[in-house]
Amino acid sequence: MHLVDSLGKNKKLKYITNLNEQAVSISVESYAEATNNIAVGLVTTGPGGTNSITGVAAGWVDFIPMLMISGQVKRADMIGNSGVRQKGFQEIDIISLVKPITKYAVTVMNPEDIRYHLEKAVYLAKSGRPGPVWIDIPLDVQAAIIDEKNLKGFIPSEEKKNNNLEIAIEKVIELIKKSKRPVILAGNGIRLGNAEELFQSVIRKLNIPVLLTWKVIDFLDENDPLNFGRPGAIASRYANFIQQKSDLFISIGARLDTGQTAYNHKNFAPNAKKVIVDIDINEINKLNMDIELKIEANAYDFLEILNKKIQNITFEKKEKWINFCSELKNKYPIILEEYYKEKDFVNPYVLIDILSQKLTEKDAVIPGSSGICSEITMQSFKVKKGQRVYNNEGFGSMGFGLPASIAGTIALNRRTVCITGDGGIQMNIQELETLRRLNLNLKCFVLDNNGYGSIVNTQNNYFKGNYVGSNEESGLTLPSMEKLSKAYNLKFYEIKNNDYLIKYIDEILEYNGPVICNVKIPETFTTMPRTKSKVENEKIITLPMEDLWTYLDREEFNKIMSF
Structure with missing residues (x-):
């Protein structure tokens, strides 16, 4: 009640009214992704919160900074430790429901703590690996009179620096120098880290093939000489060939999910030394593959140091490799x-x-x-x-x-x-x-x-x-x-x-x-090319991602793989 009333009175804020709370949370997720900044949704207690969970879960898995604010019944009507399932009308313990899919979720029980919780929530939503946060505000807390000047604020702790990052980057540079078929995979961590300009500077200097995840499809023009497609389970044939034939694979800010690895870690870039850069070490450790360098770092920090270190280095041109990649891109268009x-x-x-x-x-x-x-x-x-x-x-x-x-x-x-x-x-x-x-x-x-x-x-x-x-x-x-x-x-x-x-x-x-x-469109239309699975001994097995369906003639396929 009071949150909505205040929203209508605050002429500095512009609000958009959806017709269902699921659409609210999806819209918040999308707005935040479009702007690369936090977006806010406001919903009612009970079903308003539960309807919103889908969009929040989506923001959680895609690391989107979003703030959801929910109303709640007044404190006297909350179940607390009573053991009952509900006391207030439409009451539900929304915080317990959303904690697994938020970076911070809290019910504001003391009106004097509102500034602290809001500042902490916004900070956590945008810092480190971004994600959703949730503030639940009981009706009587919304209505409370507070002195804004005396409210306690949130002071974030200093972020730890990775003192080994420069050493790791020196090793990356040496690997690039020695490689014959290097490739970079760009992920959304670059955008979330506001590092796109640094990324552009680095790839122009290195002049090696770049692959893109679907989250950063718009980083490079289709005709950019360094753009060699989007690899994965559903992909361009040439992108998968290039990835699988590389001898050095550098992933920056890509979480390498099952769609990206085609459910097949063992066969992922099998001949490449792998360098994985991610702000979350857990995302790196989940990968069941040999990794030359695990670099736990924000994409911005990694690219900033790398960009400085390579400015005075002349790298050997990988003309044979670039030409091979270009031939594949021209030979295997997706649209026929x-x-x-x-x-x-x-x-x-x-x-x-x-x-x-x-x-x-x-x-x-x-x-x-x-x-x-x-x-x-x-x-x-x-x-x-x-x-x-x-x-x-x-x-x-x-x-x-x-x-x-x-x-x-x-x-x-x-x-x-x-x-x-x-x-x-x-x-x-x-x-x-x-x-x-x-x-x-x-x-x-x-x-x-x-x-x-x-x-x-x-x-x-x-x-x-x-x-x-x-x-x-x-x-x-x-x-x-x-x-x-x-x-x-x-x-x-x-x-x-x-x-x-x-x-x-x-x-x-x-x-x-x-x-x-x-x-x-046809009722049974199928996306292709794509990886294909087969049932073997009652198990679904995914075939190697370089061998996309519909399958190439074996002589042609083997010729490419022998490069």
Whole structure:
């Protein structure tokens, strides 16, 4: 009550009203990712808090600085140590629920402590490895009269310096000098550490191939001579070849999750000496592979020292290696000419290819966080330097695309394209009203495969087509996007095939206001190339990530691997 009332009275603050608390937390996560700064969400007690957990969990696994503030029943109505499950109406112990997915979570029981808790929460959200924090404020604490001048503040302790960092970096430089096939993998720790300029300086000086995780897809232009793609379980074929053929692999600020390593640590860059730089030693120690150097450091600190040390060093040019990488990049494009020959549906790769051509360096692209809307966009979108492209891949929840792109459009103040699924958009369909109300320059492309395509493909691949809750024949139905768009008074297009897409794409992108565009795609469309798993002795085994499906001719494959 009192928090909301104060928000309405404070003219310095601008608030955005969502229609569901899950959309609030997703929007907060997205806004923080767009700005690389803390964002704040405000929700009510009980179900308001529990509805918000999904977005907070997403921020936790992707290290996003976000502050959630929840209302709580007055202190006299809290369960405390009574042993009962609830005393106050809508009461729930939200702090116990969110502690595992926050860096700091507290109920403010003393009004005089509010400054301390807020300052501590904001500091922890942004420092070290960023992440969500949560402040829970009982109703009577909200209403308390306080003297702002006499409130106790939070004083952070001094951060420990890594005295061995310079020694480790000297070793990295020697490894680079001796290597014949080095490669750098850039991760989101570079952005979180505000070290992108340093990163650009370092790679230009070293002049060795750079690979990008999906979180930093927008660090390099598609045609940058050092950009050699995004490796992983779903990837560009050339990026995986380059990674797997390297003799020195340097990862900076990438947590190397299962999607990045293709569930196969033992075969990850098998011939390379590995240097892993991460602010969290636990992220390095989780890797079941030989590591030459484990460097626990903030990406900024690592790159700052490295940048200084290499300025007066002349490195041997790796021309043979660079040329080999360039040949692979030219030989194995993700988007093939044959994809344009589809007549009955839109091939999703054609959609991404055309958007890559049409969007300018001032635009943003924010796909959903799971399924082909995420996979194909992050795998194949051709970035122009200056564009902002991101999603929350770690948590992979359906329903992220719409509220995340709304928040991103507001944060970035630029034309934004959202690519989501016909199933995923239903998870937060109410935010179409938020989109209409704010009249944002957001173009939402809904990939319509008449069901849950990823689940359909899984049930085809591993369960002999035993469909369960994944399409119309197995008990799942989805409403008409055209009727929903009309109900929310939003401009609607339906793209039935590649020809329709080419005909209407300019009109859609140039429309002055929000657009919902339903894109008809095949019901069983599969992302490729990608790693493929097989069932062997009743176990699912992932094949090596250099050997992506669809498979190359063995003679051609072996020739590349023999370089």
